[in-house]
Amino acid sequence: MRGWDSLESPEKVGESHMIIVMRSSATEADIKAVAEKVSGLSFTPHVIEGVERTVIGVIGDGNKDPIKSFVNLDGVDKVYPVSKPYKLAARSSKEEDTVVNIRDIQVGGDTFVVMAGPCSVETPEQIDTAAKAVAEHGGVILRGGAYKPRTSPYSFQGLEEEGLKLLREAGDKYGMPIITELVSVDTVDKVVEYTDIIQIGARNMQNFPLLRSIGDVRKPILLKRGLSATLEELVMSAEYIMSGGNYQVMLCERGIRTFEKAYRNTLDLNAVPALKGMTHLPIIVDPSHGTGRVDLIPTMSKAAVAAGADGIIVEVHPKPEEALSDGPQALTPLMFEQLMKDLKPFVEAAGKKLVVLK
Ligand code: PEP
Ligand code: MN
Numbered sequence: 001m002r003g004w005d006s007l008e009s010p011e012k013v014g015e016s017h018m019i020i021v022m023r024s025s026a027t028e029a030d031i032k033a034v035a036e037k038v039s040g041l042s043f044t045p046h047v048i049e050g051v052e053r054t055v056i057g058v059i060g061d062g063n064k065d066p067i068k069s070f071v072n073l074d075g076v077d078k079v080y081p082v083s084k085p086y087k088l089a090a091r092s093s094k095e096e097d098t099v100v101n102i103r104d105i106q107v108g109g110d111t112f113v114v115m116a117g118p119c120s121v122e123t124p125e126q127i128d129t130a131a132k133a134v135a136e137h138g139g140v141i142l143r144g145g146a147y148k149p150r151t152s153p154y155s156f157q158g159l160e161e162e163g164l165k166l167l168r169e170a171g172d173k174y175g176m177p178i179i180t181e182l183v184s185v186d187t188v189d190k191v192v193e194y195t196d197i198i199q200i201g202a203r204n205m206q207n208f209p210l211l212r213s214i215g216d217v218r219k220p221i222l223l224k225r226g227l228s229a230t231l232e233e234l235v236m237s238a239e240y241i242m243s244g245g246n247y248q249v250m251l252c253e254r255g256i257r258t259f260e261k262a263y264r265n266t267l268d269l270n271a272v273p274a275l276k277g278m279t280h281l282p283i284i285v286d287p288s289h290g291t292g293r294v295d296l297i298p299t300m301s302k303a304a305v306a307a308g309a310d311g312i313i314v315e316v317h318p319k320p321e322e323a324l325s326d327g328p329q330a331l332t333p334l335m336f337e338q339l340m341k342d343l344k345p346f347v348e349a350a351g352k353k354l355v356v357l358k
Helices: 028-040 124-136 161-174 185-194 208-213 231-243 271-278 287-291 297-307 333-349
Strands: 018-022 044-049 054-059 076-081 100-102 105-107 111-117 141-143 178-181 197-200 221-224 249-253 283-285 311-315
Touching (some): 111 124, 124 333, 185 208, 208 231, 231 271, 297 333
Parallel strands (some): 111 311, 197 221, 283 311
Antiparallel strands (some): 018 076, 044 054, 100 105
């Protein structure tokens, strides 16, 4: 009977999901031969290149118990099953931190990156002024929303393609890659055309068709935690993207909904070290949405560094009082400058390198 399938046939997990860890000395040809063998056994190979070594995820319901088919192949170090519900994203699949490359900016490993800009792109002057301030004071990636997922249908919804253009122009003018949110499967091509990083917002963390639609995109993704999502659900959503072949995923803690009303959301910094244990993906903290209060952002940014985050994403607006979205949590250029000055020693104390524009 339809609808009862999951009770009658439990999901197949475990043995059909394996990880093959290649030696650091493995050649391209070794990797290719292993991947071909995986396909030959009717599994899908996921070749995830690391800085030190490559791992190959073996995913699917192919021929049974294939471990022994791989252990003796050239270049193979270890082969083991992954028992976590998420496979490609699991730390147990890849011990090494994933480093996401955006031009010459490395996110993950021993770097700390600052992404900043307005909540929404509003006018050419607004985004230009914001971008100038971000670049001058040490931000390296420019953020700005063009398609805005607003709680109210009557609120500003974003400039759409015009916003993408303006963000691109400002990023290019000040030498920064850009990040903007994708809210619909219908606009994937358009957003990909303009942006360097695709943001999936909190409200779309479990929009599975949207996650699938970026699996075959070759641009890094910043996946934000849903307002009421568990860490496991967040990592499972990353797995959706990775299972489509896009392994350049960064996760973002942006605050969750709790009973506390003193701030917009409760920034869950437990999530940073906890996620580091669960996954090899870089973790970014958003203290702007996480608090909703400019007075809390500097402290929580430092706390994010101490917790082990790989970067922060903050909202900066030339005139927060005139912002069309999220004004109360927007830093002025002056506040951003101060934040960057204060953050530097914390980043160094955490043993990380603050990424600067070249
Ligand atoms: C944003 O970055 O402006 C945004 C809407 O974020 P979130 O999805 O975390 O609410
Ligand atoms: Mn915002």
